[in-house]
Every structure is written in C-alpha cells, then in structure tokens.
Amino acid sequence: MSILVVGSVAFDSVETPFGKADNVLGGSATYFSTAASYFSEVKLVAVVGEDFPDEHIDFLKSKGVDVDGLKKMQGKTFRWKGRYDYDLNEAHTLATHLNVFEKFQPEVPEAYRKSSYVFLANIDPDIQWNVLEQVKKPKFVACDTMNFWIEGKPEALKRLLSKVDLFVLNEGEAREFAKEPNLIKASKKILSYGPKTVIIKRGEYGALMFNGG
Amino acid sequence: MSILVVGSVAFDSVETPFGKADNVLGGSATYFSTAASYFSEVKLVAVVGEDFPDEHIDFLKSKGVDVDGLKKMQGKTFRWKGRYDYDLNEAHTLATHLNVFEKFQPEVPEAYRKSSYVFLANIDPDIQWNVLEQVKKPKFVACDTMNFWIEGKPEALKRLLSKVDLFVLNEGEAREFAKEPNLIKASKKILSYGPKTVIIKRGEYGALMFNGG
Structure with a gap:
C-alpha cells in the first residue's frame, strides 16, 4: 500500500x-508526508522554487518519501507567515505568498496514477482537483483545507x-465554510456537499467525527 | 449566607x-451577581455613569441583588468592545473605556463590611484591593481578572x-501572567503568589483546578 499526496511544501x-x-521547513504536504512515512509508502506531488535547499529534500528522502513528483520551478517557494496568541490553539495568518504555486499545473508521474489512496493536503482546491483527475480509480480520497481557500475559492x-x-x-473553518455556528449543524451541511465522513479538529482538545452513513 | 461582589457594571x-x-448590559459584576442570585444573597459594589438607565438597575433588583453599593457618578459608564472569530472561544478586546471607573474609590456600606464571602470580579486590581481592605474578616475570597490588568498592573x-x-x-491569561506556555507549570507559579486554589478556564472545553494544598 502507498499513499499519493499533493499539497504545499513551504517556508513557514x-x-x-x-x-x-x-x-x-513547513507546508501541508511536508507534514503529511513525514507523519505518513511511519505507516506507509508516500508519493509526493508538489512544487518548490529555486530558493529551496537540497537539505530539505534530503530530509524527505530520509523518511523514505518518493519525491519523483516534487518539481523545482523558476521563482520562489510558497511562504506562510502566522501568529499564535496566548491561547496557543488558533493560527492567525499574517501573510500567504503562493509564489510558484500560482502557476503550478501538477503532472502526476505515470507510476503514481494507479494509486488507491490519495490525500489532498491543504493547497488551492483547483490543484487538488487537478491531481485527482489524473488518478485512475482511487479507492479512498481524503482532503484537508484552510480558511484561506474557504474564503477565496468556496465553489471550487x-x-x-x-x-x-x-x-x-x-x-x-467548519463554522466559516457552513456559515453556521453549531458544529453539529455545520457538519451536516458539509456532509451534504459529498464526503461520507467529516472530521472536525479541535486542536489540543481532540476532534469530532461525523459519518454521513 | 451572602456574597459581597465588586466588579464592573458596563455597556458591552x-x-x-x-x-x-x-x-x-454587561460587566463582570453584572454577570456574577445575576448567576449568584440563584444560589445566595448578593451585595453589589460598583459604579455606573449618568448614562446608565434605570431599567438595568431594575433588572438587577428583580434578581434580588442588593444594589445599595451601586453608585451613580458624573461621567460615562464603563464600556468594553470585543470580537470573537470563528473559533468562538477567545474574546479579542477592541476597546476598553474605563470612564467612571478611572476615579472610583469604592466605599463599602457599613452593613456589607462583615461579609464572610467576597468575590472580586474582573476590574482594576487596585479597586479589588480597596474593597477587600474594607471587609473585616472574610472567610473566603475569590478573584477573577483579565489580560488587560495582567498587562497593565501585574504587580498590583x-x-x-x-x-x-x-x-x-x-x-x-494564565500563560500570559506566568510567562509560561505549560499550564501545569503556569498554575504552580500562580499558586506561589498566594491563592490556595487556581481554576484555569478553557471556555467550552471545561476547566482545570489546581490546589496548592
């Protein structure tokens, strides 16, 4: 078993x-790949800029992550800047610079296209869609996102x-996406968009799982 | 049994x-008095401005709150303005106008001075101190505060x-006051300032109680 992941590889x-x-070193695909590498083979699809040092790629390789789908493009690597207040539980975005992700048209390597398991880590939902379109018949697709895309590309x-x-x-994010303060009602609305299961993360306090059965 | 409370009565x-x-209608003493009125007699010490309508005082009276210690002074009532983001769990202060509380020298009515139970609701710690000095021999003193005072008057x-x-x-507030991210360590530091018990509130997720016993 292996997992195909697309997402951001970034400077935070x-x-x-x-x-x-x-x-x-940051980015949703970096965190996912590193964590998943302890349980499964991981195939990474992402892009970095010319400023991205080899030592970070070596780090991913050291975890056994297949980086054949990690492109280096002209331009700068994606950057995210954020702040946590004293509650330490809620990330406040100060700046998001997409840089090379603005023009990224992911090409999934032929060897990756039969992947059964796909994780669409947090990145532009159009890029997530683009990757998914190239996978033949995935058995199971999981997806993450953040407020930046909920606000910027809700329809995508x-x-x-x-x-x-x-x-x-x-x-x-669940409240913002569903336009609903109650998390039970919010999850029902989100389930109506298609997913069989929604997991609402509550930071250090755990998580809620809703199953559309 | 009755509880003496000092704190803010405010417009929020x-x-x-x-x-x-x-x-x-808002303010720490308003919330405390209203809640405590279901369990005990409550004696309120606070100040409002000339702009404070009788209907709000009538509301407190309707809960059985003794308002003999609620002064009306020249000037405006204390105002607090705040915002909650989508996490709905962390108040962000936008503005604090002390107004009449800037010059308030509380005078505890003679009949209140033998109170056994005192709640120092969130307000300037110098005003909390001032009230406590006028109480003869309280059996039990509880105290609340907020980041505004932790930042502005930590020594008081x-x-x-x-x-x-x-x-x-x-x-x-616990992390900020103790300058310590770990809540166990933060509570130990705060206990060292004197209280026998510290309760750390975590919003909808419950609370932690630390006993210095």
Whole structure:
C-alpha cells in the first residue's frame, strides 16, 4: 500500500508569545508526508522554487518519501507567515505568498496514477482537483483545507468535495465554510456537499467525527 | 449566607461572524451577581455613569441583588468592545473605556463590611484591593481578572493575590501572567503568589483546578 499526496511544501515563519522561527521547513504536504512515512509508502506531488535547499529534500528522502513528483520551478517557494496568541490553539495568518504555486499545473508521474489512496493536503482546491483527475480509480480520497481557500475559492472546494470520501478541517473553518455556528449543524451541511465522513479538529482538545452513513 | 461582589457594571459591544450587539448590559459584576442570585444573597459594589438607565438597575433588583453599593457618578459608564472569530472561544478586546471607573474609590456600606464571602470580579486590581481592605474578616475570597490588568498592573495583581483563596482566569491569561506556555507549570507559579486554589478556564472545553494544598 502507498499513499499519493499533493499539497504545499513551504517556508513557514511562525511566532508565539514565547518564541519565533523564521523560514523553517513547513507546508501541508511536508507534514503529511513525514507523519505518513511511519505507516506507509508516500508519493509526493508538489512544487518548490529555486530558493529551496537540497537539505530539505534530503530530509524527505530520509523518511523514505518518493519525491519523483516534487518539481523545482523558476521563482520562489510558497511562504506562510502566522501568529499564535496566548491561547496557543488558533493560527492567525499574517501573510500567504503562493509564489510558484500560482502557476503550478501538477503532472502526476505515470507510476503514481494507479494509486488507491490519495490525500489532498491543504493547497488551492483547483490543484487538488487537478491531481485527482489524473488518478485512475482511487479507492479512498481524503482532503484537508484552510480558511484561506474557504474564503477565496468556496465553489471550487465544494466541487472537489463531491469526489472526496473523508474531509478534515478545524472547528473555526467548519463554522466559516457552513456559515453556521453549531458544529453539529455545520457538519451536516458539509456532509451534504459529498464526503461520507467529516472530521472536525479541535486542536489540543481532540476532534469530532461525523459519518454521513 | 451572602456574597459581597465588586466588579464592573458596563455597556458591552460584541461582534462575532454570526451577529453583533451594541451597548448591551454587561460587566463582570453584572454577570456574577445575576448567576449568584440563584444560589445566595448578593451585595453589589460598583459604579455606573449618568448614562446608565434605570431599567438595568431594575433588572438587577428583580434578581434580588442588593444594589445599595451601586453608585451613580458624573461621567460615562464603563464600556468594553470585543470580537470573537470563528473559533468562538477567545474574546479579542477592541476597546476598553474605563470612564467612571478611572476615579472610583469604592466605599463599602457599613452593613456589607462583615461579609464572610467576597468575590472580586474582573476590574482594576487596585479597586479589588480597596474593597477587600474594607471587609473585616472574610472567610473566603475569590478573584477573577483579565489580560488587560495582567498587562497593565501585574504587580498590583500579585499583591492582591496574597490575600486571595481562589483565583480564576482563562488559559491564555494564565500563560500570559506566568510567562509560561505549560499550564501545569503556569498554575504552580500562580499558586506561589498566594491563592490556595487556581481554576484555569478553557471556555467550552471545561476547566482545570489546581490546589496548592
């Protein structure tokens, strides 16, 4: 078994009241690939810029991640800047620079196209869709997102969800996407867009799983 | 049994992504008095301005709250303006106008000075101290605060805590006050300032109680 993942590979700058880190390795596909590598083979589809150092690619390789689908393009790597307040539980985005992701048309390597399991990590829902279109007959598709896309591309996200089995988002994003403060009602609305299961993450407090049965 | 409470009686303006309310009755002493009135007699010490309508005082009276210690002064009533984001769990202060509380020197009515139980609801820690000094021999003193005072008057707050049995604050405030992200360590530090018990509120997720016993 292996998992095909598309998402961001990025430089993150993060600050909290207790410390900060600038331009460290981040991105949804980086986090997913690293975690999943302990349980499964992982095939990564993403893009970085010319400024991306080999040591970060070597890190992914050291975890056994197949990086044949990781393209290097002219331009700068995706950057995200965020802040956490004293509650330490809610990320506040300060800046999002898509950079090379603005023009990225992912091409899934031939060897990846028969993948049974696909994880659409947080990235532009049009890129998520684009990758999914190139996979022949996936058995199970999971998808994550964030408020940036909920606000910027809600219709593209809804279109994507019609092809998704499991959708993952945090509680604030669920309220914003469903335009509904009650998480039970919000999850029902989100299930109506297509996913069989919705997981609402609540940070350190756990998660809620809703199954559309 | 009765409880003496000092705190703010205020006009609040609150907004969330799902609605807003302007200049509604608020304030820490209002909330405490109303809730406590279901379990005990309540004696209120606070101040409002000339703009405060009788209907709000009638509301407190209708709950059986003794308002002999509620002064009306020249000037405007305390105002707080805040915002909640989609997580709906963390208040973000937009504006705090102390108004009449800037010059308030509370005078505890003679009949209140033998109170055994005192609740120092969220307000300037110097006003909390001032009230506590006028109470003869309280059996049990509880105290609440917020980030506005933790940032503005940390030393006054620490002085006050040496006379407090139970201290209540939320998790972000605990981290900020103790300058410590770990809540276990933060609570130990706060207990060292004097309280026998610290309760750390976590919004809808419950609370943690630490006993210095």
